[in-house]
Amino acid sequence: MPDVGDVVTARLVVAPYDDSTTAALVVTAPDGTLSTPVTSTGDGGQTWTAPLVYTLAGVWRLSWTVAGTGASVEHELVAVAPTPGASAGGRVYATTTDLANYLRAAPPLDSQQLLDAASQMLDSRVLAYCRYDVTGLGMPSDSDVATAISRAVCAQVAWWDEVGDHIGAAGAGYGSVSIGSVSLGRTTGSASSSASGGDAAARQIAPQVWDELRAPALHDKLALGAVAVPW
Template sequence: MPDVGDLVTAQLVVAPYDTTTQAALSVTAPDGTVTTPVATTADGGQTWTAPLTYTAAGVWRLSWAVSGTGASVEHELVAVAPPPETTTGGRVYATTTDLANYLHAAPPLDSARLLADASRMLDSMLLLVCRYDVDDDGMPTDPDVATAIGRAVCAQVAWWEEIGDSTGAAGVGYGSVTIGSVNLGRSVTSVTGDDSAARQIAPQVLDELRAPHLHDKLWIGALAVPW
């Protein structure tokens, strides 16, 4: 899978072909913008190539139109990934280095996404009932509190790695499913995954936030486990 910024060579092989064969490429970006890179051939019309740079994440459509001998229309969909360290915005309380140090091991390759997801989860489920000093961006200003919250986020990611689920998908059940003559059934425990272990605050998270040296710097409200 290509990444944003990759310069690639789009290629089409035509058969049959002869000197009348011509090919043109039309590229549709994820936002609908259409460009027409110049396609050339070096073997008399059998192989056509065109340079292309993927400038945005998403699904790109490459459409080749061939005229003359071998006339046809060919379409290809290409999924382009965002830069590895790109997050979806919002506060992120720990870096991949923090996570590696917390785990005492190499972090997973999707650590940036996991840390962003864990930060959003704690923001919505726990930190909104915590009281501590913040700057204009909502980040903790006390170094001890910042470290503790960073470690709490890392603890949540470590929990997800331990249970093998970070989205709650493993907790989604089904009632009865019929495939042809086969019927599968089990009791439904959750239709959303909210009851799964992945959607629970990891036990170590609260341990990090309740460290004795934080008593005068960070207060956890009534919706969370008290001191």
């Protein structure tokens, strides 16, 4: 599978063919933009090529139109992956170096994806209920808070590695967690309950996350509101 930025050669083999055969290529990018790369042949019309640069992640459509002998229309869909290691966007509170240091081992090759997912998860389910000083970009401005949140994100990734799942494919239950005045639990259907086995382990907040956010250095720097968080 190609990645964003890859320079490739689109190729079409025509049969039958002769000197009357011509081929044109129209490329549709994932955002709907059309382009018509210059096509060429070096063997009398059997093989046609065109240079192409994948500039966006997503599904690209390559549409060849052959005229003359071998006339036909050929379509090809190409799935293009994001640039390897690129962040998905949003606030990411830990780097792959942070993760390696936290694990005391080489991090997995998909570390950036996992850190993105863990940051998003903690942002919406934990940090949204915390109060701490931030920069103009919404990142923690105090170094102790920044370190604790970074370690909490790494703890979540380590938990996913432990349970062998980070998307919630496997089911497991959890109960409730309290930090100071914050009580966190899961709501199932119309009734709130401590969980049985119906929720995936990957959707749990890792126990170590709470330990990181209770760090003594955070006293008077990270405040938890008196809220209940349903999930």
